[in-house]
Structures are given as C-alpha cells and as structure tokens.
Amino acid sequence: MALSTDFGPATALSCRECGTRYDLGPNFACIECFGPLEVAYEFGSVSRADIESGPTNIWRYRSLLPVPADVAAKPNLQPGWTKLIKADNLAGELGLRALHVKDDSGNPTHSFKDRVVAIAVEAARNFGFHTLSCSSTGNLAGAVGAAAARAGLESCVFVPANLEAAKITMASVYGGRLVGIDGTYDEVNRFCSELIGDTLGEKWGFVNVNLRPYYAEGSKTLAYEIAEQLGWRLPDQIVIPVASGSQLTKVDKGFQELIKLGLVEPKEYRIFAAQAAGCAPVSTAFKAGHEVIQPVRPDTIAKSLAIGNPADGPYVLDIARRTGGAVEDVTDPEIVDAIRLLARTEGVFAETAGGVVVGVLRKLVENGVIDPDGETVVLNTGDGLKTLDAVAAQARPAAVIRPSLDAFRTAFAN
Ligand SMILES: Cc1ncc(COP(=O)(O)O)c(C=O)c1O
Ligand SMILES: [Zn+2]
The missing domain is CATH 3.40.50.1100 (Rossmann fold)
Structure with missing residues (x-):
C-alpha cells in the first residue's frame, strides 16, 4: 500500500x-x-x-x-467550534465564581x-x-x-x-x-x-x-477552542469524562502545546476526571493510590463511558496527580439529577456522559476539592436526545388535558 x-x-x-x-x-x-x-x-x-x-x-x-494544509477543502463534516457557554446560573447554584460549559453536543452527529x-x-x-x-x-x-x-x-x-x-x-x-x-x-x-x-x-x-x-489528536481541538474562546487563556480547572481516557490525555496535550508555542501564557491548571460509579476503574485506582487499573464489568446508564479496561487509564491517573486534580465518580441517580440540573439552570440537555461530568463537578465542590474561586470549565460531550430513557421517568408532561379552558383551570386550580 x-x-x-x-x-x-x-x-x-x-x-x-x-x-x-x-x-x-x-x-x-x-x-x-x-x-x-x-x-x-x-x-x-x-x-x-x-x-x-x-x-x-x-x-x-x-x-x-x-x-x-488543504484538509478543509475536502468533503468532511466540519466539526468543532462549538459553544463555550458562560454558565452563570449553574455557577450560582453550585457556589462557583466562574463556570463555562463546553457544549460539544453541537457537533454534526451530536458528540465530540x-x-x-x-x-x-x-x-x-x-x-x-x-x-x-x-x-x-x-x-x-x-x-x-x-x-x-x-x-x-x-x-x-x-x-x-x-x-x-x-x-x-x-x-x-x-x-x-x-x-x-x-x-x-x-x-x-x-x-x-x-x-x-x-x-x-x-x-x-x-x-x-x-x-x-x-x-486521538482530534481531542486536542477541545483544548485549543476552550483557550481561544476564553480569550487565549487557559482555565484554572477542567472536568472531563473518561471512558478510554483518550480525550482527557489529549486536552492536556493541547494545553501544553499552546503554552510551548506561546499562544497562551504559561499557567498551572488542574484536570479532573469524571466516571460513572458503575464503571469507575480509574476513579477506584486514584482513590486507592494505585498505579495499576483493575478492569471492571460495567453496569451503568452512562453507556457511552462504559469501558471497563480503559487503554489510557494510567495516563489519566498521571495527569490528575501531576496537575493537582482528582478522579471522581457518581451513581446513576446522581447522573440523572445532574442532567436535570444542567437542563434546568442552563437550557442544555446533556447525555448521560454530561450528567456524569456535572454530577462529579457538584461532588467535587461539595467535598471542597474544586476551588470555588477558580475559573472552571466542564465538558458536555454528547446530546441528551441520544439517551432519552435516562430521564424519561422524570421529564414528563405536567398534565394531559382536553383543549379547553375549563380543563386547564381544573388541572392547575392552584
Ligand atoms: C459522549 C462521550 N463522552 C466522552 C467519552 C469518553 O471518551 P474517551 O474514550 O476518549 O475517554 C465518550 C466515549 O465514547 C463519549 O461517547
Ligand atoms: Zn516503546
């Protein structure tokens, strides 16, 4: 060939x-x-x-x-340059000074x-x-x-x-x-x-x-976009979902390249990794202080993150430890709550992976691990329309009524 x-x-x-x-x-x-x-x-x-x-x-x-160099001219889906949403409502609810959601559900097939x-x-x-x-x-x-x-x-x-x-x-x-x-x-x-x-x-x-x-190099573009959209600046803290761990390692590589090339001021940033409790081999190793990751058999609603033997898991551990970050996990009910929290506060409907990230952010704030005064970015890597079942039981019509004023008044008497 x-x-x-x-x-x-x-x-x-x-x-x-x-x-x-x-x-x-x-x-x-x-x-x-x-x-x-x-x-x-x-x-x-x-x-x-x-x-x-x-x-x-x-x-x-x-x-x-x-x-x-001529890549843009070839037939392709032109992904990226997704929104970096200033999430003031969610920040207020969680007690954070400055929070952004990098919303990669806006990509052509609705994920990063x-x-x-x-x-x-x-x-x-x-x-x-x-x-x-x-x-x-x-x-x-x-x-x-x-x-x-x-x-x-x-x-x-x-x-x-x-x-x-x-x-x-x-x-x-x-x-x-x-x-x-x-x-x-x-x-x-x-x-x-x-x-x-x-x-x-x-x-x-x-x-x-x-x-x-x-x-794997494609995930560096998340780092580049976040920095450029912040005005050519790196955030203080970032929370990233982990399945194989590839994305997280490449966001770090992207930040490092921007510093080396002089495109942003050098600074220390902390990288936090988010997993579902039903598939948390990296989080378990982090908390135990282990270097080696014990594979697990996944059982979680966050199916997009359900990799029990993550290829880049050891590198995620290294990066979380090197940058002063952490690896944390949340249960399925916490994932559902977090999906609804993000939707209710920012009008962003995340898939279960986004629920994992926001749930982990909340937990890290509650446990005093994330600095509430730092500038924080969280990744929403996928679209809630792909995992409707996760919230179907909670997100339902307030009532189903006949199209009449009487019926409306009866249903919503108070
Ligand atoms: C929505 C979503 N977020 C995050 C990830 C994690 O990616 P990685 O395997 O690079 O850790 C995946 C992987 O499938 C995914 O589908
Ligand atoms: Zn070698």
Whole structure:
C-alpha cells in the first residue's frame, strides 16, 4: 500500500513509554515495549492571527494537527467550534465564581467524536483505506458512519448490541454496516483487534485501533477552542469524562502545546476526571493510590463511558496527580439529577456522559476539592436526545388535558 507523506506538521509516531520513533503509518503499538504510539510534530510558527483567520471549525487548527494544509477543502463534516457557554446560573447554584460549559453536543452527529473521526478520515485517505471502522460505545459509531458517508468511504462499525435506541439508529442511518455484538464494549474492542490481526487491518481503518494515534489528536481541538474562546487563556480547572481516557490525555496535550508555542501564557491548571460509579476503574485506582487499573464489568446508564479496561487509564491517573486534580465518580441517580440540573439552570440537555461530568463537578465542590474561586470549565460531550430513557421517568408532561379552558383551570386550580 502506498503511504502518503502529507500529514502536515506531523513528522513521526513516537512511543509514549520508551520514545522509540516510527514512520507515520497505520500502527498503534510500539514493537519494543508494546506502549501506545502518538503523533510527534515539528511545528512551524503559528500565530493567533493565523488561527483566527481560519474557518469556524476544527480546521482553524490544521497547522497543529496531522492533516494536510488543504484538509478543509475536502468533503468532511466540519466539526468543532462549538459553544463555550458562560454558565452563570449553574455557577450560582453550585457556589462557583466562574463556570463555562463546553457544549460539544453541537457537533454534526451530536458528540465530540466528530472531532476525532475527522482526523482519522484524513489518515484513512492517506493510507488508502476504503473502509472506515471502529469499536464503539455508541457515539463513535454514529460519527464514523456519517463521516464515511460524506468522505465517500465504506463503513462497518461494531457496538455492544444493548445500546440506547437512538445510538443504534444513528449508527446505521448513514448507510454503512452496523454490527451489534452480544457482549460488553471491552469484548467488542478485543474482537476488533482480532479482526485487525486477521489481516483486515491491511484494508480497513479502525479509527480507534490502527488509526488511534491520529484519531486521538482530534481531542486536542477541545483544548485549543476552550483557550481561544476564553480569550487565549487557559482555565484554572477542567472536568472531563473518561471512558478510554483518550480525550482527557489529549486536552492536556493541547494545553501544553499552546503554552510551548506561546499562544497562551504559561499557567498551572488542574484536570479532573469524571466516571460513572458503575464503571469507575480509574476513579477506584486514584482513590486507592494505585498505579495499576483493575478492569471492571460495567453496569451503568452512562453507556457511552462504559469501558471497563480503559487503554489510557494510567495516563489519566498521571495527569490528575501531576496537575493537582482528582478522579471522581457518581451513581446513576446522581447522573440523572445532574442532567436535570444542567437542563434546568442552563437550557442544555446533556447525555448521560454530561450528567456524569456535572454530577462529579457538584461532588467535587461539595467535598471542597474544586476551588470555588477558580475559573472552571466542564465538558458536555454528547446530546441528551441520544439517551432519552435516562430521564424519561422524570421529564414528563405536567398534565394531559382536553383543549379547553375549563380543563386547564381544573388541572392547575392552584
Ligand atoms: C459522549 C462521550 N463522552 C466522552 C467519552 C469518553 O471518551 P474517551 O474514550 O476518549 O475517554 C465518550 C466515549 O465514547 C463519549 O461517547
Ligand atoms: Zn516503546
């Protein structure tokens, strides 16, 4: 297969553990130590003005991503540049001075996954893959289906068969193949690794397996956007949901790059990780002071975060500890309460992952872990319309009446 060399400023893949470097290719694990590979760059000079004159989507940061300079002109979903909402009502309710919600439900398929998939599509194009694939807890499958359709690629995505109805529909409506697996996400993921080992990896781009180094870089754009939308400043504290942990590690990488490139003032920030109590392997390890993460079998309504053996979990622990943050978890009833709290205070309807983040924020405030005077950002990574069942029992009509004044007065007599 002819490999393209047009990855913009990216120069190599580098092992996160031992630093061994590899040519840019569809590889994800170090041959020396089995550590994960990540994209290494030689950035040219990048100015705020260059970025600000770019399109209002992730491609304004193309000079910081492993993509060719003309990426924006190719058929793609143009994700990103989602709203950073100043959440004064929620801040008031929780007793925080300054709070923002980065609302990634505003992406084309209503989750942050459009960011990562957009980068993976470019890698797939470069490597000549005709089929885009993934193992997914739901949102990624929809994002891959849609991005492949727009890019003119085939798609075949694998999910646990028991996902929410909306996620199953979204993952299949774009015309690609959706395969439901009778098992957990971790079993789906293992099966995909077997498919790759069985030579499918020579023809298919699994965005979160053999294209993972490229895919993961897409989450850096969350960090860039938050900083730019705050007026080229980093927040003091940020709360990020964790499934595999990839997103959290790349938000940190994005902040570090902005500091190194002189695009923001250097500052210390604290990163907090949020999990559901029914799938909290990273939180459990953090609280126990362990380095090693014990895999769990997930049981939570936050299905998008239900990864029992998170690939980037150890790095999440490192980052939370290094930055003075924490990893916390909330129960399913707390997730539902938090979804309703965010909806009631800010008019933002989050999926269960957003409920996990807001629930963890509340818990961290109550426990005195978050500084109420710091500027805090929380990520809402998905849309409540995809997880309606989570709140269906609580969010119901106040009454169902005949269309008459009498009936209204009777129903609402007081
Ligand atoms: C809505 C939502 N938020 C957050 C995540 C966590 O992503 P990561 O696996 O990068 O930790 C996912 C992963 O599927 C997700 O669907
Ligand atoms: Zn290595």
